[in-house]
Amino acid sequence: MGSEGETTAQGDFSKKANPGKATVLALGKAFPHQLVMQEFLVDGYFKNTNCDDPDLKQKLARLCKTTTVKTRYVVMSEEILKKYPELAIEGLPTVKQRLDICNKAVTQMAIEASQSCIKSWGKPSSDITHLVYVSSSEARLPGGDLYLARGLGLSPEVRRVMLYFMGCSGGVAGLRVAKDIAENNPGSRVLLATSETTIIGFKPPSANRPYDLVGVALFGDGAGAMIIGSDPIPGIERPLFELHTAIQHFLPDTEKTIDGRFTEEGISFKLGRDLPQIIEDNVQGFCDKLMGAAGFSDKYNEMFWAVHPGGPAILNRLEKRLDLLPDKLNASRRALMDYGNASSNTIVYVLEYMIEESLKMKKEEKEDSQWGLILAFGPGITFEGILARNLLA
Secondary structure: OHHHHHHHHHHOOOOOOOOOOEEEEEEEEEOOOEEEEHHHHHHHHHHHOOOOOHHHHHHHHHHHHHOOOOEEEEOOOHHHHHHOHHHHOOOOOOHHHHHHHHHHHHHHHHHHHHHHHHHHHOOOHHHOOEEEEEEOOOOOOOOHHHHHHHHHOOOOOOEEEEEEOOHHHHHHHHHHHHHHHHHHOOOOOEEEEEEEOHHHHOOOOOOOOOHHHHHHHHEOOEEEEEEEEEOOOOOOOOOOEEEEEEEEEEOOOOOOOEEEEEEOOEEEEEEOOOHHHHHHHHHHHHHHHHHHOOOOOOOHHHOEEEEOOOOHHHHHHHHHHOOOOHHHHHHHHHHHHHHOEOHHHHHHHHHHHHHHHHHHHHHOOOOOOOEEEEEEEEOOOEEEEEEEEEOOO
């Protein structure tokens, strides 16, 4: 596979997609109406939760500065807290109330992101043959995939796949599944939709749950969407990225490092302090395996990097381990700054910034990296990676 892959990857630098290979044909995103400025978050959060603990307030203020986040969108609002004041009281069983809010919110955002994506694609929604839906923010039967399909007016025969509770790696996992579907069903067009809201895990500040403050300082809400298909129609579809190779890997005995539990108070998360170090220790081997599938070696700075920004520490560790140039993670850092860590959605925002930067490079007649990696890390600890080709570079 090595020599054959090398010919395919390194020998074909045309802007056309390779026959049969899945491509990303369009992107879309959507957000709730509530925009949170990081500089005003601390006072607003403590006011809304009726807490006046100065130590916790000071800790959250420090965390807000270290996350590098500037703005985020959230479903939570003063109106919701007035209607459901129990969400701001520790120890009350509120999972029903949370799901009532979350199920409706994630469906609406997923519909809006998908509509934006379909509009950008330029073809009718009736041409969508498959739907892959990703969320860690809802729980119901039937699932959000059906409500999304109905909201978009998709055919009752659309073939649906639902990925629940995959956390931050969910977006790239969904892209991997969509790639497999597209390449094994000629003529298919797959809609991948992700949608997340932090209300499922919203908690008042508490000294008993120090990690919750990290979530308050870092995570955001929103939705993302992509259309994936092979053999783009010339003059009608404009392929953005070719998805060459996709792999997944979990690290044994790390199940507790990202620990999420569904409780009567919603989802509770605990992240191990060693998470950035574990990712740093294993990311190079994972990337080498992914790049080796197409005959690449350790030419990290000749690649583009679309990395899910789990947090600044993870990006910094990856940059250090692979000795990346400072601009290689620009798209990831911009997405983190503008939207926070929006879980599975964030990779869509990163790819949008990648496209923006590619078009800017082309306008300035500068060379851009054509080959690169799309990466995310999630519970397990699970590594998701796709070797891709930027068809706009």
